[in-house]
């Protein structure tokens with residue numbers, strides 16, 4: 001129960017500014033939260049993209065990203081998309097995808113190749129907004145399916161994709177080790193029994 005007769009104890013404060021400056025601060029409207037924008041990549045975004053990729057892969061691949069930019073950025077309008085998320089004038093994420101026709105015997109569909117969000121901006125909806133914008137662009141091109149592939153041990157990206165509604169599809173990735181040389185012709189040409 002509150003003791004109504006007792007005066008309120010003084011509030012502890014570390015603000016040493018003058019009463020007038022404190023009053024001004026109290027009256028100032030709160031700064032609006034910075035708006036997240038998703039847009040097509042520009043050449044000036046590349047250093048930020050290279051740096052962001054390096055935080056995830058540990059590799060600084062400037063030449064690789066120049067090639068990706070030429071293919072999906074400059075020449076990508078239409079079926080190829082290289083999107084960046086921008087918060088407070090800074091690139092904080094990117095996503096890259098493309099519509100591919102009749103690959104693996106499947107009707108045209110949108111493929112997501114890469115998605116990354118700066119660690120300090122994660123779990124605030126940036127990845128979801130990038131994926132939603134990519135899906136929207138694919139939809140405008142008339143495709144109804146979005147596909148991707150993930151490393152089987154990357155549980156973070158799998159949690160993210162599941163949260164966005166992605167589920168295991170009907171395509172099965174297969175691979176083989178081709179580092180070893182092909183078998184010698186004699187062995188290769190031996191008649192089968």
Ligand SMILES: CC(C)(COP(=O)(O)OP(=O)(O)OC[C@H]1O[C@@H](n2cnc3c(N)ncnc32)[C@H](O)[C@@H]1OP(=O)(O)O)[C@@H](O)C(=O)NCCC(=O)NCCS
Nearest residue numbers: 113114115116117122123124125126127128157159160163
């Ligand atoms: C995966 C990644 C893109 C997600 O970006 P993000 O901006 O954090 O994603 P969102 O904030 O939109 O998260 C949406 C949902 O994803 C799931 N999710 C995101 N981060 C998660 C985490 N660390 N653990 C579990 N689930 C997570 C949640 O369900 C989340 O919804 P919620 O916030 O309501 O819980 C980002 O973590 C990233 O860049 N990871 C490393 C990059 C990578 O491995 N890329 C793969 C190579 S292509």
